[in-house]
Amino acid sequence: MAHPATRKLESITRRGTRLPRVSNEHGQVRDEHLEGEREARRQLALAQIRQWPDPVLGMRAHEVEEFDDDLRRLVERMTALMLDANGVGLAANQAGVVRRVFVFRRHDHDEPVAAVNPRIADPSEEREMDDEGCLSLQRVLLPVERHVSLTLEAQDETGAEFRLELTGLDARVVQHELDHLDGLLILERTTPEARREAMATLRPQPILG
Numbered sequence: 001m002a003h004p005a006t007r008k009l010e011s012i013t014r015r016g017t018r019l020p021r022v023s024n025e026h027g028q029v030r031d032e033h034l035e036g037e038r039e040a041r042r043q044l045a046l047a048q049i050r051q052w053p054d055p056v057l058g059m060r061a062h063e064v065e066e067f068d069d070d071l072r073r074l075v076e077r078m079t080a081l082m083l084d085a086n087g088v089g090l091a092a093n094q095a096g097v098v099r100r101v102f103v104f105r106r107h108d109h110d111e112p113v114a115a116v117n118p119r120i121a122d123p124s125e126e127r128e129m130d131d132e133g134c135l136s137l138q139r140v141l142l143p144v145e146r147h148v149s150l151t152l153e154a155q156d157e158t159g160a161e162f163r164l165e166l167t168g169l170d171a172r173v174v175q176h177e178l179d180h181l182d183g184l185l186i187l188e189r190t191t192p193e194a195r196r197e198a199m200a201t202l203r204p205q206p207i208l209g
Contacts, residue, residue: 001089001104001134001176038086045084049094049135052185052202056093057136061100061181064116067159071101075114075157078103082112087135089173091180094136102177106170113164115154118178121163123147132176132186140198142190146172 050056064071074097082090082103089104103114126148131141149167152174156162166174179189187195 001087001132001173041084042086045081046135046138048081049085049090050096052137052187054136056096056098057180057185058183059093059098060183061091061093061098064099064101064155067116067155067157071099071116072157074099074101075103079112079114082135085135088169089177090135091177093180093183100181102181104170104173104177106164106166107168114157115152115174115177116157116159118152118154118174118181120147120174120178121151121153124149130172132172134176134186136180137185137187137198137202140201142186142194142198144176144186144189146175150174 074092074095078090078092078095078101081095082088082105089102092099092101100117101114102118103112105112124147127145128148129143129145132144133141148171149165150171152164152166154162164170176186179185187198190198
């Protein structure tokens with residue numbers, strides 16, 4: 001999922017109305033201008049991340065049973081891809097591996113977190129609608145309603161169990177990544193109107209000679 005970028009005033013157009021925004025981080029995608037080598041690394045990373053309509057994105061991931069070197073290498077690869085792509089989250093099936101693993105960056109924390117066999121506990125009754133982007137759905141932002149806070153229960157890549165109480169963007173990122181592991185994209189979570197607009201953007205356009 002994309003990371004909220006440095007705060008700056010920007011606007012987006014929705015239903016013909018320009019709405020003010022104060023952040024350019026959206027879900028799994030961090031929207032900011034990159035230059036030179038960093039932009040080249042981002043493009044290379046995106047080329048290695050599965051893009052819609054790749055069928056692996058619609059598959060439900062399997063529970064992880066072995067905490068071995070293969071898993072640690074997967075976590076390292078996913079973390080590198082997420083950071084190079086300038087994202088804030090990445091699920092294993094986006095890397096072509098159907099296992100219940102995702103990595104994400106917590107807001108105001110430097111060290112990425114690997115969540116193996118993750119599950120949500122104690123989701124808040126309060127929910128909030130906000131725009132999300134996705135590293136597998138380039139060029140689109142979609143409004144998605146999410147729980148405002150929750151507890152993430154998971155294991156790390158060594159098998160150790162942990163719990164994190166998360167709010168705001170961190171909670172949104174975790175819900176986005178768990179959707180990926182269940183074979184769901186934000187296309188299935190958004191409004192019908194926003195989905196139609198996104199599909200028009202994602203579908204290949206005919207080339208006229």
